[in-house]
Amino acid sequence: MGAVTGSVGETLAAIVGASRMQEGAAVDGTFAVDGVLPRWGVRVQTLEHVSRVLALAWEAGLAVVPRGSGAGQELGAPPSNVDIVLDLRGLDQVVEYNPDDLTITVQAGVTAGALTARLVPRRQFLPLDPPAAEARTLGGITATNATGPLRLRYGTMRDLLLGVKFIQADGVVTWGGARVVKSVSGYDVPKLMVGALGSLGVIGELTLRLHPLPDAEQTWLIPCRDAATAQEFVLRLLDSTVQPSRVELLNAPALAACGAPGSAAAVAVSVGTAEAAVKAQGEALGGLGRAVGSAAARPAQGFWSRYAAALVPAQCVELGVATLASKVGEAIGEIERAVAASLSGVAPTIGGSAPLGSLRVVLPPAEPARVKSIVERLRAALAPAGGGVTVRRAPRDVRVAVDPWGPVETGAFALMRSLKEEFDARRVLNPGRFVGGL
Amino acid sequence: MPLSPGVVTELQRILGPEGLVLSHEGRLVYECDMHTFYKGAPDAVALPSTSAEVVAIVRLCRRAAVPIVPRGSGTGLIGGAMAPSGGVMVGLNRMNRILEVDLENRCATVQPGLINLSLTKAVEARGWFFAPDPSSQMVSSIGGNVSTNAGGPHCLKYGITTNHVLGLELVTGTGELVTLGGKVADRQGYDLTGVVVGSEGTFGLVTAITVRLVHAAQAVKTILASFTDIEDASEAVSAIIAAGIIPAALEMLDELMIRAINEGTGAGYPKDAAAVLLIELDGPAAEVEAQGERAARICWERGALEVRVAKDNDERALLWKGRKEAAGAVGRLAPTYLLQDAVVPRSKLPAIMRELREIGVRHGVQIANVFHAGDGNLHPLILYDDRIPEELERAKAANEELLHACIEMGGTITGEHGVGLDKAKNLPLQYADADLNFMYRLRGVFDPDRLMNPGKLLPAHPACGEGFHPPRPRLPQGAWI
Numbered sequence: 001m002g003a004v005t006g007s008v009g010e011t012l013a014a015i016v017g018a019s020r021m022q023e024g025a026a027v028d029g030t031f032a033v034d035g036v037l038p039r040w041g042v043r044v045q046t047l048e049h050v051s052r053v054l055a056l057a058w059e060a061g062l063a064v065v066p067r068g069s070g071a072g073q074e075l076g077a078p079p080s081n082v083d084i085v086l087d088l089r090g091l092d093q094v095v096e097y098n099p100d101d102l103t104i105t106v107q108a109g110v111t112a113g114a115l116t117a118r119l120v121p122r123r124q125f126l127p128l129d130p131p132a133a134e135a136r137t138l139g140g141i142t143a144t145n146a147t148g149p150l151r152l153r154y155g156t157m158r159d160l161l162l163g164v165k166f167i168q169a170d171g172v173v174t175w176g177g178a179r180v181v182k183s184v185s186g187y188d189v190p191k192l193m194v195g196a197l198g199s200l201g202v203i204g205e206l207t208l209r210l211h212p213l214p215d216a217e218q219t220w221l222i223p224c225r226d227a228a229t230a231q232e233f234v235l236r237l238l239d240s241t242v243q244p245s246r247v248e249l250l251n252a253p254a255l256a257a258c259g260a261p262g263s264a265a266a267v268a269v270s271v272g273t274a275e276a277a278v279k280a281q282g283e284a285l286g287g288l289g290r291a292v293g294s295a296a297a298r299p300a301q302g303f304w305s306r307y308a309a310a311l312v313p314a315q316c317v318e319l320g321v322a323t324l325a326s327k328v329g330e331a332i333g334e335i336e337r338a339v340a341a342s343l344s345g346v347a348p349t350i351g352g353s354a355p356l357g358s359l360r361v362v363l364p365p366a367e368p369a370r371v372k373s374i375v376e377r378l379r380a381a382l383a384p385a386g387g388g389v390t391v392r393r394a395p396r397d398v399r400v401a402v403d404p405w406g407p408v409e410t411g412a413f414a415l416m417r418s419l420k421e422e423f424d425a426r427r428v429l430n431p432g433r434f435v436g437g438l
Numbered sequence: 439m440p441l442s443p444g445v446v447t448e449l450q451r452i453l454g455p456e457g458l459v460l461s462h463e464g465r466l467v468y469e470c471d472m473h474t475f476y477k478g479a480p481d482a483v484a485l486p487s488t489s490a491e492v493v494a495i496v497r498l499c500r501r502a503a504v505p506i507v508p509r510g511s512g513t514g515l516i517g518g519a520m521a522p523s524g525g526v527m528v529g530l531n532r533m534n535r536i537l538e539v540d541l542e543n544r545c546a547t548v549q550p551g552l553i554n555l556s557l558t559k560a561v562e563a564r565g566w567f568f569a570p571d572p573s574s575q576m577v578s579s580i581g582g583n584v585s586t587n588a589g590g591p592h593c594l595k596y597g598i599t600t601n602h603v604l605g606l607e608l609v610t611g612t613g614e615l616v617t618l619g620g621k622v623a624d625r626q627g628y629d630l631t632g633v634v635v636g637s638e639g640t641f642g643l644v645t646a647i648t649v650r651l652v653h654a655a656q657a658v659k660t661i662l663a664s665f666t667d668i669e670d671a672s673e674a675v676s677a678i679i680a681a682g683i684i685p686a687a688l689e690m691l692d693e694l695m696i697r698a699i700n701e702g703t704g705a706g707y708p709k710d711a712a713a714v715l716l717i718e719l720d721g722p723a724a725e726v727e728a729q730g731e732r733a734a735r736i737c738w739e740r741g742a743l744e745v746r747v748a749k750d751n752d753e754r755a756l757l758w759k760g761r762k763e764a765a766g767a768v769g770r771l772a773p774t775y776l777l778q779d780a781v782v783p784r785s786k787l788p789a790i791m792r793e794l795r796e797i798g799v800r801h802g803v804q805i806a807n808v809f810h811a812g813d814g815n816l817h818p819l820i821l822y823d824d825r826i827p828e829e830l831e832r833a834k835a836a837n838e839e840l841l842h843a844c845i846e847m848g849g850t851i852t853g854e855h856g857v858g859l860d861k862a863k864n865l866p867l868q869y870a871d872a873d874l875n876f877m878y879r880l881r882g883v884f885d886p887d888r889l890m891n892p893g894k895l896l897p898a899h900p901a902c903g904e905g906f907h908p909p910r911p912r913l914p915q916g917a918w919i
Contacts, residue, residue, distance in 0.1 A: 014914035048911070052911045052913060056913055059913070098783060098785060099680070100679070100680060100784060100785035101783040101814070123682060155597075155601065158629060158632060170910055171910050172872045176877075179783070179848050180781045180783050180813075181813045182589060182593070182781050182814070183852070183853060184587045184589075184855070184856055185851045185861070185868055186865055186874075187881070188600060188632055189876065191600075191632030192629065192880075194629055212682030213682065214682070215682065235542055238653065241654075242722065243721055243722055274724065274729060276728055279724070280723070320624060322622045322625075324542075324543045324621060325543050355544070356623040356624075358624050386620050388622070388625075390626060405626045408626055409616070411614055411617065412616050412617065412618050412627065412630060414616075415610070415628075419880075422882065422883050423876075423879070
């Protein structure tokens with residue numbers, strides 16, 4: 001392939017400029033995916049660059065791995081093939097900000113931190129708060145459907161993405177959705193880009209719905225004697241007129257990592273609204289706490305950043321456990337038992353949105369076979385109620401040993417496979433990483 | 439082309455004598471939805487009671503290459519639930535049961551024929567409701583709401599139908615019964631649920647829907663502010679949003695509409711008002727109180743003629759009365775009207791209101807406005823007399839010009855009604871060939887034979903046809919090929 005390699009490199013250099021392209025032995029470590037260096041590393045600066053690189057890859061049958069900050073590179077199966085790594089961080093322009101409409105259009109490489117800086121002077125924000133969001137690109141947050149505690153009140157990227165410009169596998173620039181907050185014209189194409197890991201198109205530009213920052217916000221911690229009590233508290237809270245922004249359930253290791261007072265479990269609740277209403281809802285929360293024999297207390301300042309940090313230690317295995325709000329207590333018991341059975345002496349850090357039944361489980365790095373047995377045991381336990389387990393972050397060998405996504409319903413998967421075949425028949429985009437090896 | 443005797447016999451076998459309408463008079467009932475311009479009766483109307491029957495119908499029609507048109511209550515406004523090329527209409531009204539209510543997990547699973555309001559009625563005593571509230575909610579079906587991705591006055595705060603659908607059971611165009619999404623929030627794989635919502639029956643037939651339920655708010659406050667100038671009212675809308683308030687609903691009526699309503703049952707809007715703004719806030723009592731005061735102050739600052747706050751539920755109902763009767767009230771101004779559903783960015787409301795006036799003058803038609811101001815979703819009613827042919831032509835011309843104006847301001851051709859047969863031709867205003875082609879191919883994934891609701895949503899356009907390829911980027915000279 002030597003001759004071909006040379007001319008692909010020349011073409012790439014002609015597209016993005018020689019200084020933004022690395023080839024062969026010259027490709028530096030920042031382009032590595034799962035420890036594998038691509039044959040070419042490319043830093044794009046315009047959507048036109050993306051379009052032309054993909055057109056070349058399509059013609060040449062090369063596999064392209066798009067990347068933003070790299071924070072999500074341990075999500076999904078290791079790629080089956082990596083020829084070109086496409087670094088999108090150069091797409092860092094705000095295209096149009098319309099504060100009066102609460103909308104903004106940005107390129108995919110803009111980081112959540114840069115976006116916040118742009119919005120705060122107008123007291124607006126994009127309510128997406130996955131751990132360490134500041135450094136992450138919005139394209140990456142979209143492609144990985146990254147979420148955080150605010151998801152309870154504001155939804156996920158699914159609910160905030162109004163329009164998207166993406167580049168299909170063959171280089172065709174395509175637009176879907178709208179630039180206004182309400183539209184039902186045509187198919188809701190943006191939904192297909194959320195959480196798809198760039199496997200149907202490379203995200204180039206996003207139009208987002210913004211929200212006003214609340215006037216005031218407070219957080220309470222409700223310590224509970226066990227996870228079942230915490231669940232009970234959450235269900236009472238959901239059946240009340242309190243409108244919380246975040247409701248996260250933490251187990252003892254998670255509480256310890258946040259520097260919070262020790263208890264078997266606790267629920268962290270925040271309320272953001274007009275000042276008088278924050279106070280009134282705090283009182284209501286106190287009453288709900290007392291009903292389950294607990295006293296709501298205010299954690300030290302900065303609780304939510306400590307919580308986010310607790311869930312993303314430098315090296316770890318992170319599992320996403322999906323269940324129902326009514327089964328969260330049970331699921332936590334299952335998780336603790338499954339971990340104890342495979343990793344003696346390890347207590348998993350567990351935190352997540354109890355109302356949505358969406359838990360993060362953080363384990364120290366462990367042998368792949370042990371992680372596999374934990375995941376398989378949990379999948380079997382959760383499946384009857386429709387729950388599941390994904391490996392959201394783990395070293396490569398773990399994601400080789402265990403399917404990071406788990407099973408997808410057969411009929412739905414057949415449609416997903418057809419979608420991939422329709423829009424990326426040559427398997428150019430992130431091949432092998434998405435569900436079922438798509 | 440009428441159905442072959444073999445197909446009819448087979449349909450009778452699947453559905454039984456009570457489940458199939460074949461008579462001319464019977465079929466005529468189904469010839470249009472609420473957009474009565476577009477008429478096309480199906481060759482047969484199938485009324486299945488189970489998902490299995492729906493599967494059997496789709497498989498049969500696919501084998502016989504017969505088009506299928508889904509229909510709920512027929513209250514759509516876009517020429518969606520009618521059969522322009524005949525075929526079998528599948529009326530889902532008999533599948534109208536609530537399959538499960540699960541308040542602990544804040545959701546319910548229902549059949550598509552269930553009436554929107556029936557779901558709220560079933561859970562409201564326990565303090566819950568189903569948020570999407572199209573004006574047709576007393577009669578429209580949840581399946582229809584899913585099909586058009588329906589909105590409603592309260593979607594400003596709560597979101598449209600898609601934000602409330604957790605999962606679906608779908609019979610695809612190939613007759614496969616598939617389960618998409620479900621009660622558990624985190625799913626792996628593509629968001630197929632999200633792309634089926636709003637696909638207007640062109641992907642298949644939805645036979646069960648899992649929806650999110652929302653807990654009723656502690657307090658509701660409804661404020662009516664009237665203005666002598668619609669631009670002041672529009673600015674008040676922007677100022678309320680800029681103040682960080684997202685009302686549950688933020689509705690506006692213009693002068694002509696106010697007059698029509700006042701002449702009717704009499705909601706008692708101020709006579710000199712050129713615009714009425716209806717603001718509804720809901721949430722914790724202290725929040726509603728604080729935001730209500732702020733919203734009222736903003737209205738006064740923008741020169742409001744009057745600001746009324748409903749003191750109780752009766753007063754609240756009275757303030758809404760005029761808004762709810764709007765479409766009926768215009769009957770006093772003209773025999774009929776074209777109803778538009780375009781959207782502009784909220785900040786462009788003053789500009790589009792000026793433009794609308796000019797369009798009305800240019801085409802010699804009256805345009806009455808009632809709209810969801812909070813999200814820029816316009817509902818101009820272009821009045822005309824259908825006994826005068828030339829008036830209809832003028833109304834149509836004004837309608838087209840209005841759509842173009844909204845698109846030029848960065849808007850969209852439909853905010854909540856959908857595309858259907860009515861606006862398929864307008865889709866290229868908003869999307870380039872590559873975008874349309876993507877949609878065309880997407881539809882093929884679910885319905886390769888393109889027998890599901892043909893002629894709807896996608897335009898007759900070269901980009902929506904086999905063999906079309908959007909231009910690909912050119913590679914530099916001397917590329918490796």
